Structures are given as C-alpha cells and as structure tokens.
Amino acid sequence: MFARLFENVSRRTLVLLGVLLVGMFGAPLVASDYLLTVLILILYFAYIGQAWNIMMGFAGQLSLGHALYVGLGAYTAAALYVHFGIGPWLGLLVAVPVAALAGAFIGFLAFRFKVGGVYFAILTIAVAEFARVGFDHLSWTKGSSGLFLPVAQYTHNDLWLLRGQPVMFYYVLLVATVLAFVFCRALLKSRIGYFWLAIREDETAARSAGIDTFRYKMIAVVISASMTSFAGVIYAFYYNNLFPEQVFHISRSIEIILGPIVGGVGTLFGPIIGAFLLTGMSETLIAALAALGVDLPGAKQVFYGICLLLVIMALPDGVWPWLSRRIGLTEREK
C-alpha cells in the first residue's frame, strides 16, 4: 500500500517534494509573525482547494457553495466548545458528519433528480445562501451578532483544545495539507479515482461502462464536504469569531475555488500552487500598498480577477500542468 503510493514518482519529484516539505516544516523558525499568518492562509486555501478539487477536478461536479461545509464545520465545533466545553478534536466527530450530511443532501437532490452542470452549481450556491440566512437567525449560535470563542494571551500551545499561538495552527494545517495531498493521490490512483475521472469525462459513457454514477458522485460530495469541514473547525479556533455573513458568504466559496483553478483543476499540485500564487501574491500586494501608504479597498479582488483572466487566457489548464512540463516533472496526464 505504502510502496504503491510512490509508484511512478520520479526521483526528481521526490527530491523537490522533500525540499518543499523541509522548507515548509522549517519555515516558522525564520518567518516573521506576519509571514506566518500569510503561510497559514496559504495552507488553509491549499487544503480546502484539494478538498474542492475532489468534486470538480476528479468527479467533474462544480460546487460553488463550499463555504457551506466550512461554515457548518466551524459553527458546529465552535458551538460545542462554547456551550459544552467540548474540544475541537471531539467536535470534529460531530462537525464532519454534519457537513457530510449537508453534502449528501445536496448530492441526493441533484443526482437523484438529474440536476447537472450549472444547475448543480446553482443548487450548491442556494444551499449555502440558505445556511447563511438560517444561521443569521439561529439563536443557539448567536445569530447575526456572531459567535465568539473565549480568547486569552496564550503562553503555551494547547493542541488538544487548539488554544494557542499561530505557529500551532500553522503546523496543524501543514500536516492536514500533506495528508490531504497523500489521500487525494491515493484516491486518484484507486478504482474510485478512475470512476470519477470517467464520470467527469463523459457521464453517459461512464454509465454504460457499468459505473453506478449516482453512487460515485455521492461519495465525491461526501468526502469533499467532510474534508472541507475540518478546515472550518480550524478556521473557528484560529479566528475565534464567526459571523454567518462572512463564513457562508458566496465570496468565500469563490475564494476557495480560485486556487485550484489558477493552479490546475484536476491536478494534485494545482490547489497547492494556486494557493501559494494567489494568497502569497495578493498578500504581498497588500503589504506593498500599505508600505507605500496607498489605501485601495478591493485591491485584492481586482488582483484575483486579473490572475484569473491571465490564467484563463494563457494557461487554461492552470499553472501546474505548464510548470510541471517546464521543470521536467510531468504529472501523469489524466
């Protein structure tokens, strides 16, 4: 099993991966506080991008409502902590099933009643918007006035309760991103991965090749939703405040998908590269603007827009397929 995971991986790729990993694990030793928060954001988007990519890149189902799963994970774990003192890792045992159920609900509605393509995407937006409005009025989570986690000055990091300094969140997200990468690679190389790609490529042909497309699309949504909700839990404990208006907002869903699109939909490195490029460059831009004393609200959105335009025009498959050819690592084309 483990040996097969590294099958068909060139030496060059392994070396590069090793260097990247060592660099990422060592980064907090040299990074400033500010840089660390940027890296946390990058990892956060790399991780969720990987989860979103399972649905879109592998199984070909466009979700524009992934903020739903982030929000459900965040709110469930935060509410359990605030109300009952249940820590995030135990909270996950509830948060993940809640998000998985939401995903299964959307999937069932769409796939059972043959809602496909853009209509599926609209359904995912609709449910996320529904949750946003619903949570605005849900008093158990303090509605639109926001749910706050108690904060204090932390002198040490409590990993069990996720109370501590940014560096702890950095490592949690780094491990999660690495695991998500390995998990997605294993999925892609398994029977289920082949079936997903077949469905993405041509659903009718996939069915006539014997694939129960309903079942495999459901599995994709549920895995993607579950993985995404974990990021939501981390989000809640990192930011310590949750507002439905922010967490479930459609702009959050869009932010999630930009990374994989820029990096390369359907590739394993795409979401990671995309997160580095977009978040890294936009944060640099904002820092540079601030240093110059220029105040341009919305500069980040404009920057995202430009990036997206450039990628769509010049590299429609994303940056990674192009980059991997340039540096001589061709990810096996799927």
Place this chain on the structure above:
Amino acid sequence: MSALLKVEGISKRFRGLLAVDRLSFEVPEGGIFAVIGPNGAGKTTLFNMIAGVYAPDGGAISFAGERIEGLAPDRICRRGIGRTFQIVRPFPALSVEDNVIVGALMHRHDVVDARTHAHEVLRKLDLYDKRGQRASSLTLPDRKRLEVARSLATDPKLLLLDEVMAGLRPTETDRIVSILRELNRDSGLTILLIEHVMRAVMALAGRILVLHHGASIAEGQPAEVVRDQAVIDSYLGAEDI
C-alpha cells in the same frame, strides 16, 4: 444454440412517432447477429432499450434467462452487456490505457489487475502501442476500436456494436471485421451489431434482421435476406443506385 438475448414484442413511442413497433427476435449464444435498415428505422432506439437508456413502453427483454428491460445502463453492463456508441464517446482527456482500465475495473477491484487485463484487450484491438496517448488525439478508426476495447474490458457476454464501421475506409473495416470474428471465435463472445456497411455485415453476421419503420420486415441467413424483395425495395435497392 439457446438464446442469450430474447426480445419479445417491445415497442417504444416518442410522442407521435412509433420508433419500435412490437419487435421480437432472439440472439443465439455465441452468434453474430446484425440489425440493418434505413436511417430512422429504429435501430438505435432498439439498442438503447437493450442497453437500458430507455425502458420499452411494452414487451420484454431477457438476457441469459433474466428480464432486464427497464434496468439502468450501468446495471445492464454489470449483467454482461457491453455497448459502443454510434457517435464515439471515449473519455477524451484520459489516456487510451486509462479508458480501457475504467472498463476493466468493472469486475476487478485492483487497479494493477485491471491494467493487466486492459493491456490484453488493447493488444487484441491493435491499440497497445498507442496506450499512452490521450484518447482525444486518436483518429476516428482508433477511437472506434477504443470504444470496442473499453466495452470489451468489462467482460461482456454480449457486445452491442452501434455502427462501428461507419465512416471507416474499407481496409479499416476489414481490420475490425477480422478482430470481431476472432473475438467471437476465440472467446465465444456474442455480438449484436447495427451496421450500414453491408460488406461488414455479410462478412460477419450469421443472421440478419431488417428493420423498417420500427418493425421487422425480414429475418434470416444473410444470403436469404439480401434476396428478399421487401428488403431490396426498402433498403438495399437504394444502395445500388
């Protein structure tokens, strides 16, 4: 020989159009059975009913002694009926090999086993050397054979071929004909084909059914059918002009 596929009085209506009208026939196990007829005769509709795309409005379809009409296409495939599409539908961004592996995974859970099986099938269809290419980069004759390969990899007992020779040059047609004949002879694969290319039909089929306006106008040995006056009037005669 017993019947592997038994079609009994099936009909399909699209609004006012009766596409298939109480059609019955039997495909013997191990045989090659051809359905011919002019455009719009209902051949593809018939195929789609057997393959589970449409449920017939009436009648019964039995495969290996079990009723299958109205089952979903994936379940029909898992029962042992493979199909190709008239307008080819390979998985374009996947490699030739991966296209066939998808089919091979139907009855295999391990990807390595499936790859081994896919290679065998690719060799049979002369696609082994092109296994690394993207399916979208193949020429039409190769794509047609890829469709057959993907379907064959699911280990069907019955293969439904929807005009796999259409648009091919005579040499390509002969190549597919010889491949199909070999498959039929060596592995006892039963084949039901829809075909316009009479050269291929005459070379392959043990039995021919002629459809016209959704109904059978003749059925029998190839030599009998081509001499049948009704067939010449409605279909074959037109080709000679």
